[in-house]
Amino acid sequence: MQRRGLLTLMASAPLWASGCAALADGRAAEASPATLRGTGDLGVVIQRARGAVTVVNTSDRSLLGEITGLGDLSHASVVFSRDGRYAYVFGRDGGLTQVDLLRERIVHRVMQAGNSIGGAVSADGTLVAAQNYVPGGVKVFDAKTLELLADLPATYGNGQRSRVVGLVDLPQRRFAYSLFDADAICIADCSDPTRPRVHTLEGIGRQPYDALVTPDGRHYIAGLFGEDGLAMVDLWEPQPKVRRILAGYGRGQQPLPVYKMPHLRGWAVAGRHAYLPAIGRHEVLVVDTTTWQEVGRIPVAGQPVFVMARPDGRQVWVNFAVPDYDRVQVIDTPSQRVVDTLRPGKAVLHMEFTPRGDTVWISCRDDHLVRVIDTATRQTLATLAVDAPSGIFFTARAQRMGF
Amino acid sequence: MQRRGLLTLMASAPLWASGCAALADGRAAEASPATLRGTGDLGVVIQRARGAVTVVNTSDRSLLGEITGLGDLSHASVVFSRDGRYAYVFGRDGGLTQVDLLRERIVHRVMQAGNSIGGAVSADGTLVAAQNYVPGGVKVFDAKTLELLADLPATYGNGQRSRVVGLVDLPQRRFAYSLFDADAICIADCSDPTRPRVHTLEGIGRQPYDALVTPDGRHYIAGLFGEDGLAMVDLWEPQPKVRRILAGYGRGQQPLPVYKMPHLRGWAVAGRHAYLPAIGRHEVLVVDTTTWQEVGRIPVAGQPVFVMARPDGRQVWVNFAVPDYDRVQVIDTPSQRVVDTLRPGKAVLHMEFTPRGDTVWISCRDDHLVRVIDTATRQTLATLAVDAPSGIFFTARAQRMGF
Numbered sequence: 028m029q030r031r032g033l034l035t036l037m038a039s040a041p042l043w044a045s046g047c048a049a050l051a052d053g054r055a056a057e058a059s060p061a062t063l064r065g066t067g068d069l070g071v072v073i074q075r076a077r078g079a080v081t082v083v084n085t086s087d088r089s090l091l092g093e094i095t096g097l098g099d100l101s102h103a104s105v106v107f108s109r110d111g112r113y114a115y116v117f118g119r120d121g122g123l124t125q126v127d128l129l130r131e132r133i134v135h136r137v138m139q140a141g142n143s144i145g146g147a148v149s150a151d152g153t154l155v156a157a158q159n160y161v162p163g164g165v166k167v168f169d170a171k172t173l174e175l176l177a178d179l180p181a182t183y184g185n186g187q188r189s190r191v192v193g194l195v196d197l198p199q200r201r202f203a204y205s206l207f208d209a210d211a212i213c214i215a216d217c218s219d220p221t222r223p224r225v226h227t228l229e230g231i232g233r234q235p236y237d238a239l240v241t242p243d244g245r246h247y248i249a250g251l252f253g254e255d256g257l258a259m260v261d262l263w264e265p266q267p268k269v270r271r272i273l274a275g276y277g278r279g280q281q282p283l284p285v286y287k288m289p290h291l292r293g294w295a296v297a298g299r300h301a302y303l304p305a306i307g308r309h310e311v312l313v314v315d316t317t318t319w320q321e322v323g324r325i326p327v328a329g330q331p332v333f334v335m336a337r338p339d340g341r342q343v344w345v346n347f348a349v350p351d352y353d354r355v356q357v358i359d360t361p362s363q364r365v366v367d368t369l370r371p372g373k374a375v376l377h378m379e380f381t382p383r384g385d386t387v388w389i390s391c392r393d394d395h396l397v398r399v400i401d402t403a404t405r406q407t408l409a410t411l412a413v414d415a416p417s418g419i420f421f422t423a424r425a426q427r428m429g430f
Numbered sequence: 431m432q433r434r435g436l437l438t439l440m441a442s443a444p445l446w447a448s449g450c451a452a453l454a455d456g457r458a459a460e461a462s463p464a465t466l467r468g469t470g471d472l473g474v475v476i477q478r479a480r481g482a483v484t485v486v487n488t489s490d491r492s493l494l495g496e497i498t499g500l501g502d503l504s505h506a507s508v509v510f511s512r513d514g515r516y517a518y519v520f521g522r523d524g525g526l527t528q529v530d531l532l533r534e535r536i537v538h539r540v541m542q543a544g545n546s547i548g549g550a551v552s553a554d555g556t557l558v559a560a561q562n563y564v565p566g567g568v569k570v571f572d573a574k575t576l577e578l579l580a581d582l583p584a585t586y587g588n589g590q591r592s593r594v595v596g597l598v599d600l601p602q603r604r605f606a607y608s609l610f611d612a613d614a615i616c617i618a619d620c621s622d623p624t625r626p627r628v629h630t631l632e633g634i635g636r637q638p639y640d641a642l643v644t645p646d647g648r649h650y651i652a653g654l655f656g657e658d659g660l661a662m663v664d665l666w667e668p669q670p671k672v673r674r675i676l677a678g679y680g681r682g683q684q685p686l687p688v689y690k691m692p693h694l695r696g697w698a699v700a701g702r703h704a705y706l707p708a709i710g711r712h713e714v715l716v717v718d719t720t721t722w723q724e725v726g727r728i729p730v731a732g733q734p735v736f737v738m739a740r741p742d743g744r745q746v747w748v749n750f751a752v753p754d755y756d757r758v759q760v761i762d763t764p765s766q767r768v769v770d771t772l773r774p775g776k777a778v779l780h781m782e783f784t785p786r787g788d789t790v791w792i793s794c795r796d797d798h799l800v801r802v803i804d805t806a807t808r809q810t811l812a813t814l815a816v817d818a819p820s821g822i823f824f825t826a827r828a829q830r831m832g833f
Contacts, residue, residue, distance in 0.1 A: 065531075067514030067828055067829065111471075150786040383554075422468075422470060427785070428741075428786055
């Protein structure tokens with residue numbers, strides 16, 4: 028079924044059919060849903076417009092197949108099961124779909140909210156949590172069955188529900204998330220999912236709109252939409268509390284038009300520095316992660332959206348908001364300078380590194396292609412035809428905290 | 431065949447048959463070699479005495495089966511294919527065996543040297559390199575077929591061959607390794623494996639006996655057996671050169687008997703500190719990775735062998751040489767203090783963390799068991815019967831540099 032779906036799509040979309048070499052050269056035959064294969068080199072690409080995901084293999088740099096029927100994927104995100112076999116796809120329409128990458132089919136699908144923006148898997152792999160705008164809250168599911176185990180409504184004030192943003196996994200079946208409407212950060216302990224315990228830090232700053240946890244799981248950082256600066260919590264402290272950092276960073280006093288709020292989840296931590304997209308400005312900010320003070324600014328080609336470190340931290344790759352979203356720039360971190368500017372295609376929406384950083388995969392929505400680039404030579408190694416690709420997610424995310 | 435082998439072993443080894451619950455409770459039925467499964471939660475345990483490996487699942491905490499016929503595994507090590515499906519097992523007898531974890535069988539096996547101590551897989555997954563004592567050198571194989579692609583004899587002086595130690599993968603099909611007899615560090619570029627280029631740094635210090643690369647791939651560090659101190663190379667410099675660090679660290683002036691030389695590969699880098707096993711002393715050294723100066727010493731229960739950071743860096747776990755090898759200690763890195771002492775079993779030889787650090791697996795050779803411990807509560811979650819277990823290796827190593 029999946030195979031047929033993809034071929035049908037190819038036939039009806041001659042514009043980008045020329046990029047289909049990876050399917051035409053016989054590799055597709057390997058992609059039979061029953062193929063025994065390792066899952067460490069698999070991933071998915073969101074087909075934003077079609078409500079589908081394409082399964083990809085990062086060793087062959089090939090398309091394996093597609094899975095349709097996933098609903099509204101206009102702002103979709105994906106996390107993976109501990110074994111790398113299943114993708115959990117969070118749709119904007121509140122749909123949560125468990126997809127089997129080996130059989131290339133849907134295993135479970137629940138409409139769990141009216142408007143959802145992503146989720147996380149617990150460190151032990153047993154729980155999947157979804158963060159929802161409407162109704163505002165977090166729902167926790169059994170990762171194998173998608174049975175609902177816990178419902179954590181984001182209630183505040185006189186019983187209103189807040190939109191939830193910035194959900195991340197923490198060690199020990201815990202999750203952290205932020206309440207956009209309630210100016211709060213919550214830490215939920217789901218070690219017994221039937222009796223979740225939520226600790227709420229209030230008054231953290233106005234309108235947290237997204238958040239991240241550093242790769243070591245220590246610092247949870249929320250961006251503030253309603254004022255300048257960010258709210259940071261040191262999760263290793265016995266009694267975590269909120270501290271404000273980077274008072275000059277943010278939306279509040281912003282004199283420039285902002286074409287797209289940057290994704291905080293894309294922040295790069297490389298060595299002892301974090302690289303942040305400036306909001307509205309054509310700059311990447313460099314922050315010392317010991318003092319959390321800004322220590323530099325790197326001029327770039329547009330308003331940065333994703334600022335992502337290659338896994339070894341030696342390079343940081345940056346894409347941009349309209350109208351500069353045909354470009355990608357590469358920052359060399361030892362010298363903190365832009366060393367390359369690429370034009371991979373029209374409407375670059377996302378980038379994903381292979382786990383050891385040898386390649387980066389870039390989705391070019393309006394060219395309907397994913398470009399695979401060698402990060403050292405910056406040569407294109409493959410060009411894969413995918414309809415309006417947006418997010419790219421590889422299974423190695425299952426092995427890392429905060430993804 | 432593999433299943434039968436394991437059952438036969440169980441019947442003939444009543445001593446530890448009581449620990450076989452994981453096989454008796456029906457999970458073994460899932461382990462049919464034809465089972466479609468993800469490989470992100472698989473691993474192998476070396477059965478040192480029997481020339482076999484046990485395949486394990488870290489989600490179920492179960493034994494899946496075993497693969498025999500791997501030769502002398504008295505000092506074996508393992509690396510994984512990029513997709514997580516295949517283990518490459520390096521035996522002390524020079525055997526290199528490619529094992530299929532899904533079908534639980536040997537795919538390829540070559541006797542490639544007389545005495546080998548390990549290997550590495552290139553960042554792109556296409557090459558497997560073996561480091562050999564006899565004949566001294568490195569051999570590079572096609573990762574799919576084990577066809578020999580390059581032979582890099584470690585020739586020096588009047589044509590002698592040096593033993594090779596400390597082989598690690600670097601970005602771009604490169605490897606670094608050290609020559610024990612030639613006091614040298616080599617960087618081999620195998621981007622064209624038929625024409626490998628080897629750059630040798632000479633006079634790096636007497637008798638490098640083991641080495642590591644930091645998790646970011648930047649610093650290659652070799653321990654010196656013939657004198658105090660370590661040799662370090664900053665691989666990010668345009669012209670890498672050797673610098674001596676930690677002049678007080680080493681074997682040269684050692685006044686204490688050393689029961690077992692610590693494994694450098696086990697060094698922990700957590701945050702901005704590295705935690706090193708002192709040689710001969712009952713101490714773990716703390717080193718600042720910016721200055722590479724010693725900044726502290728933590729007293730521990732014996733001569734440390736492996737000093738390993740939990741993936742998030744918040745804890746460092748330590749095991750010990752004879753006679754203290756029944757113990758494991760846990761260091762809390764923010765306070766740099768020992769916070770727990772465990773006695774997991776007789777003759778603790780190795781430890782391996784699951785990728786997100788929720789559990790640690792510990793091999794207790796003389797109790798013939800592997801203990802799975804929750805790193806937060808330090809409770810035992812499972813006890814698995816394995817004959818004389820030594821090294822434990824999980825497939826997530828395929829996603830990391832220097833493993």
